[in-house]
Amino acid sequence: MRTTLLNSLLKRPLTEPAPPADDPEIAGFAAKLERTARSTLGRSLSIRLVDAGSCNGCELEIQALGNPYYDLERFGLRFVASPRHADVLLVTGPVTKNMSEALLRTYQAIPAPKWVVAAGGCALDGGLFAGGYACVGGVSAVIPVDLHIPGCPPSPLGILKGLLALLRSANLNPE
């Protein structure tokens, strides 16, 4: 273990540079937001994930946000175990009918003010799973959505930029 730790100390970090403040993708996400979180919550966001029936592709890329390349926590973003501790509800999947009540209850358990981010094509409108007997089709059919991050699945960088848009400086999008 000592060798591994020493090697890590001697190497440069793998972490990607943070996206610049004027990143067009972040600006695009922020423009779609009616309110940013920073003025209310400062520089930190606690996120609770609910998989509302995704194929688990989105979860893989959300998990990747924690790896040393993206290192989510350096931005003040962290995943929490309970909705009671969360500011942001991150939702994936086409919202299966079997998950819709659990999604609604999780949303209700988050104290206000709260934001909902829907990640992935399914979360927008059900994607390929829309129209069947088993899916509601999109997160907004069950709870209000503040931001949608596209992609099937969205890349870790795309998810990161969406979350940063929530945090971004209030003077770019004054409330």
Next chain:
Amino acid sequence: MALLDEAEKWIAVVTNECPNGRYPSVARFHPPALRFERAARDLFGLASVGLPDVRPWLDHGRWGVVHPLNPAAASEGPVARSYAFLPAEGEGLHQIPVGPVHAGIIEPGHFRFAAAGETIVRLEERLGYTHKGVEGLMIGKPLAEAAKLAGRISGDSTVAYAYAFARAVEAATGCEPPPRAVWLRALMAELERLANHLGDIGAICNDASFALMQAHCAVLRERVLRAADHCFSHRLMMDRVVPGGVMVDLSPEGASEIRALVDFVCEAFPRLVTLYDSTASLQDRTVGAGCLNRELARQYACGGYVGRASGRGFDVRKDLAYPPYEALTFVSPTLDEGDVNARVWIRIREVEQSLSLIGAIVDRAPAGPVRVEPAAVAGEGVALVEGFRGDVLAWVRLDEAGRISRCHIRDPSWLQWPLLEAAIGGNIVADFPLCNKSFNCSYSGHDL
């Protein structure tokens, strides 16, 4: 119903027309069929005569319809029903309900523990939360759309699913994919296996509170996904394997990037294996935890690392070899201990095997076209493909226009989930996440 004769290495699909909407229960004599029969009852309204457990499985009473896949039996359904969990009685026993929303970044499912103090007396799973009605959505779809659906049944196995679906369609239509496509499919399948095993090894150690392994393994996994993105323009290689071949050819630059990736992982991985093997506090958690005995693994025809860690060596790539694997040399490791540690070691050995397979495939893949168009003809086909989790079975029936008339894809998790219930008995509640991660069954693949 699909049958496998393991000794003779032979598979068959038998059909029972069920003229009266009834068939004799197999689960009565062969418990692994139980959840399949409960699901078939929910979806088709077929009565399994003698079924030992008649509770619904995928149907939570929320679809607004019962028996959705049987037009003759479909009807407006009731609203949410309560579900009777199996009883556990004894002095001081208490129940712990967990889920469907879990604490981590994972899929939804419900676990009901009956515990005596810290010790788990019984675990009962309730699944079906991610049921998306894929089989229903498949009906009438053209091949291209159906292939996309197949690749989204379980996102972590998207290549394996698309591969199994493509091979089933090719068996039904008599289509022969070009040789280069056959090799590129195997390349993608091995990259997928490599990425998932690396992620799992790290995540298992993380569930034993050893985050260092997780960080290092996550770096290796990310490198694999980035190489996949550069070579096949999708990190998870979704929609790249299609009936008739593959959608993207591997460029010479891509081939050198994959060789560089193999060198990088081959250099970094052995140090992590040593780290795993020499950390006593980690071994203390993984050795002897979540033991699955050989007999159950055999009875449930359990595939993948779960089966191989409990002495069942079945590997489709060897036992029902499909091209190009019959031309490749590799070993399929097995162990007998059946604990979390054994499932980690199987993954470690499979990472090493996949690395050598990837190198061999990149070197030996023949040149040529990568795709042909399958003929639009009626037919029926079945295929088994070894995904990272085990054998993925795909069965399709096509109509005269070459569209899907019926399609069923069976995730290996169907036969692994019930064994998690068995393996966890007698362990402490706090070890459940660790044992669960070492199985890493698919919720979405199972719920379909």
